[in-house]
Amino acid sequence: MVQKFVLETEGYRICFALQETQAAKESADVVVELILDRNLGDVAVKSVPTLMTVRDLSRLVAYFEAHIARLQQHPDSESYVFVPLELGFQVQALAGEVQAGDDGEFSLRFFVNVGESDTTGHRVYIGGESVVTLKNLRVFLASLHGALAAWSRAHGVSPV
């Protein structure tokens, strides 16, 4: 069964499509799709299928939560580039304005790994930058929390 998790920004949305694999209970098959807002053009790019570990999903949640906490004190702070172990995508949380609760927004740079170049074998990333509201980010994080809990129940795999 494919589970989808969507992160909505002002200019694009990111859809994570996760599917269980037979080989490893600590990993899921994932395709990440970046879909441009329809008003801006008819563009959608999908990553190559990669594996994503439960630990990576947990790290992604922690990455965003740490960024939100930092922005409350330091609105200009830019987090490091988050990558999962298999390099299916890159995301970087940038400067923004965040108040307590769900009031706020920050810029988000997101790239998906679309495959390897023919000449050198280097991976090629396509992406965008736009503003994400805390409200939309919280919806995404809540869905990931749910997925992590379900994963833990089904496989007994701790995300840490």
Next chain:
Amino acid sequence: MHTTPKGRRLTGHARESLIRHGFQEPFDTVDAIIEHATHVTTQADGAIVYIQRAGRRGRSYHMVIEGADGIVTGMRNLTRHELNNLGRNYGFAPHP
């Protein structure tokens, strides 16, 4: 139990991920990267990271990660930027 030709254990994750990253069975390239690593370091979780300079003029990197349960993954033709990102995310020093 699945192993490389030199007897290194492969985790279930590695058996899938190595093929996706262009390694071919029986994964002798994994043994070669480990044996010809130009830099060996340790991740924050204790896994060993083997890095081999490769490509034209040594500007790419091959990498294999080996944890307590065996080979975790391997990747070829990493750019310096990708290697640095992995080091920052997984807590290892990507360069000597």
